[in-house]
Amino acid sequence: MSDDFELDTDQLGRRMDGTIANLRTEFASLRTGRASGSMLEPIMVDAYGSMTPINQVGTVNVPEPRMVTVNVWDKGLVGKVEKAIRESGLGINPQLNGTIIMLPIPELNEERRRDLTKVAGNYAEGARVSIRNLRRDGMDQIKKAKADGLSEDDQKFWEQAVQELTDTYIKQVDELLETKQAEIMQV
Secondary structure (H helix, E strand, C coil): CCCCCCCCHHHHHHHHHHHHHHHHHHHHCCCCCCCCHHHHCCCEEEECCEEEEHHHCEEEEEEECCEEEEEECCHHHHHHHHHHHHCCCCCCCCEEECCEEEEECCCCCHHHHHHHHHHHHHHHHHHHHHHHHHHHHHHHHHHHHHHCCCCHHHHHHHHHHHHHHHHHHHHHHHHHHHHHHHHHHCC
16 A cells, blocks of 8 residues: 655755754854854844844954954944843953954863863754654654555665664764864864
8 A cells, every 4th residue: 555655855854954054053152262253143132122133233253363343333232232242151251442342252261161062062962862853753654654554675675764864964963063072172
């Protein structure tokens, strides 16, 4: 009956790609001691009655390896942007120069580096769990098709395809984590 069963591994792969993209975004938000405009992406500013991403109220630049600047377009928002950065938990002390907010990036101490590698590990574990959940969804579809008459050989074929896809993406997560941890620990 279900010999024409075909699991949409492309869709499963796209969903796993989304998990990897999310992990990259989470890793980009971790401060590594180097200036990066992406470290300000999660910061929201109370502008014009709503919470707005910082890059929509000013231009974010990285003029030097240890300096990020935010050129705020509306002078009335400079104080709110400075406050949002100060309260963001990034451990950065903003310095005002007119409508430009300068953010000197301090060196990370050894303890903070270790803490950040643990946070990166937690992000990676969350991605692994998400990928495994997607694997389980694929395996559930295969079991359902088996109950509808999928042959044993086809079942094994599709289970192997899902497992290989899962292994590929878990390996990507591990490689991204290893790269990020090396970047964080680099002095």
